[in-house]
Amino acid sequence: MRLSKRDYLYLEKLLKKFDRNTYNEKKYPLLEDGFTESDIIKGIEVLLSKKITMSNITKKFEYEFGKFIGSKYCLMVNSGSSANLLSAFALINPLKKNKLKKGDEFIIPSLCWSTSLWPFIQAGLKPKFIDVDIDNFCLDYNLVNNNYYKNCKAIVNIHILGNCSNIEKIKKYSENKNIHLIEDTCEALGSKYKSKYLGTFGDFGTFSFYYSHQITSGEGGMVICKNLNDYKIMHSLRAHGWDRGISNNKKNNFNFVNSGFNLRPLDLTAAIGLSQFKRLTNMMSIRKKNRNMIIEKLKNSPNWNNQFTFFKPSKNLKPSWFGFPILINNKYLKHKNKFLNYLNSNGIETRPILSGNFLNQPSSKLYKLNKNKLNFNISEQIEKRGFFIGLPTTSLSREKLAMLEKKLLTIEQLK
Ligand SMILES: Cc1ncc(COP(=O)(O)O)c(C=O)c1O
Incomplete structure (x- = not known):
């Protein structure tokens, strides 16, 4: 069923108003503004x-x-x-x-x-x-x-x-x-x-x-x-x-x-x-720009002290990013839990990299998936050092970038 032009515009206006009311400059969730008015209207x-x-x-x-x-x-x-x-x-x-x-x-x-x-x-x-x-x-x-x-x-x-x-x-x-x-x-x-x-x-x-x-x-x-x-x-x-x-x-x-x-x-x-x-390629290029802006902002900050490593796209790959993964460098690692708690309670949502080294998960132990007790050192390292934050599909505002710089680099003060 297709809405008439008039009904469509009415709904669009209503949804925009709702968006404005829920937007929060101080929050950096995993996904913000993930759905446009037209996505929602297609569902309706x-x-x-x-x-x-x-x-x-x-x-x-x-x-x-x-x-x-x-x-x-x-x-x-x-x-x-x-x-x-x-x-x-x-x-x-x-x-x-x-x-x-x-x-x-x-x-x-x-x-x-x-x-x-x-x-x-x-x-x-x-x-x-x-x-x-x-x-x-x-x-x-x-x-x-x-x-x-x-x-x-x-x-x-x-x-x-x-x-x-x-x-x-x-x-x-x-x-x-x-x-x-x-x-x-x-x-x-x-x-x-x-x-x-x-x-x-x-x-x-x-x-x-x-x-x-x-x-x-x-x-x-x-x-x-x-x-x-x-x-x-x-x-x-x-x-x-x-x-x-x-x-x-x-x-x-x-x-x-x-x-x-x-x-x-x-x-x-x-x-x-x-x-x-239909908006995939557009969202990909916005995410790419946002990613570059975050890296630039952090690396050019007076508080940048090589706290993090960012992963690189493989050779020959034109990446379509999902999330912004970060590895904490060793010097700051002992504060990881405190740091992630700080980010999450201050509006920056974080996630682990996949399930970490899956062999550390209780279900792996339940089903004895690592009977030979093999080590997977790099997965282990990524689990210990890694986490990711969201990468929005709309352009990051200057205020949000400044907020990310300030909060992500607080790890320096926890040292
Ligand atoms: C690598 C990978 N495979 C599979 C899945 C499962 O996808 P879904 O959550 O849609 O079931 C996920 C979920 O995030 C994933 O990251």
């Missing part, structure tokens, strides 16, 4: 139509996403975690060519997100952890040739906070060994390595549209793949295991051809996601 139009479940708007979003990113096969789901779940269960599906079997091993960085990992374990596969690169926080390619990984049948490669490692070499490695490559691109939508978007190198690429990511639909995600067979498997798995929407069988909508979940998005979230997606 779906609500007014009273048809909010997955339908044509989801299809349109999938089509536009594929056209932009260069993939013929895209499926929207209700989260990035669900996108990972679909790729994991596609890998072991009886209809999959070269399918994996229970107990097959896969490589995954120790610095990972919980639902980058668990779906593959839930599918019966066995993780072999690998350390990451201190410059870009992603899988350290130089370690994959170690004998420890020689029997692995898949790599789950995570592109962290818009960055990546040498994806070309990782792809070559997976091709030479004839193993599967999954790109968890949940934090890197829009990042381009040479001429290709991240997520399009592997057999599967997964994306998240959760709050504060490159685009957000509240909750939401996308999974892309390279061939019709994988697409059909995931299409069925996404919705109950039936073949509705992928078969010519129009008479029977209840034909269950595979196992299944219910991971469908709503047309409501698709409408918001699509509206945001």
Whole structure:
């Protein structure tokens, strides 16, 4: 349902007024002003139509996403975690060519997100952890040739906070060994390595549209793949295991051809996601400018004393940033907890880098994921030294930059 021009303008005015009333110059949340009036109105139009479940708007979003990113096969789901779940269960599906079997091993960085990992374990596969690169926080390619990984049948490669490692070499490695490559691109939508978007190198690429990511639909995600067979498997798995929407069988909508979940998005979230997606490149360039301004402001401050290290985009990468990651330099490290408490109680929201070294998490201990007690020193270091703050999709004001300079550099006074 489309609102009339008059109703649209009325709503827009109302929403703008609401925005002005909630804006706070002293706060620096993970995401501020994440939704424009038009994003919200697109959602309201779906609500007014009273048809909010997955339908044509989801299809349109999938089509536009594929056209932009260069993939013929895209499926929207209700989260990035669900996108990972679909790729994991596609890998072991009886209809999959070269399918994996229970107990097959896969490589995954120790610095990972919980639902980058668990779906593959839930599918019966066995993780072999690998350390990451201190410059870009992603899988350290130089370690994959170690004998420890020689029997692995898949790599789950995570592109962290818009960055990546040498994806070309990782792809070559997976091709030479004839193993599967999954790109968890949940934090890197829009990042381009040479001429290709991240997520399009592997057999599967997964994306998240959760709050504060490159685009957000509240909750939401996308999974892309390279061939019709994988697409059909995931299409069925996404919705109950039936073949509705992928078969010519129009008479029977209840034909269950595979196992299944219910991971469908709503047309409501698709409408918001699509509206945001149209602004992706614009938001990317604003974020890039904001990032440069923050670094410049901190480094040119009279209080700059080399307190922090900022991570660098990999060679050949045109990054699409998500968040502003910071490593605290050793001299200031013992004050990290006090410092983060100070930031959070003074309006600057912070987050850890992914889940830190995942092997330190209670769930890793519960499931004995590190029986061999291996060390992952760089992941450990990033967990100890790292955190990130938001990177807004609207231009940072001078006042906010000054506020960031003042508050971030208070770490000097805690010394
Ligand atoms: C690398 C990575 N993978 C997967 C996910 C899961 O995405 P979602 O929150 O949409 O389920 C996240 C979430 O932030 C993530 O950072």
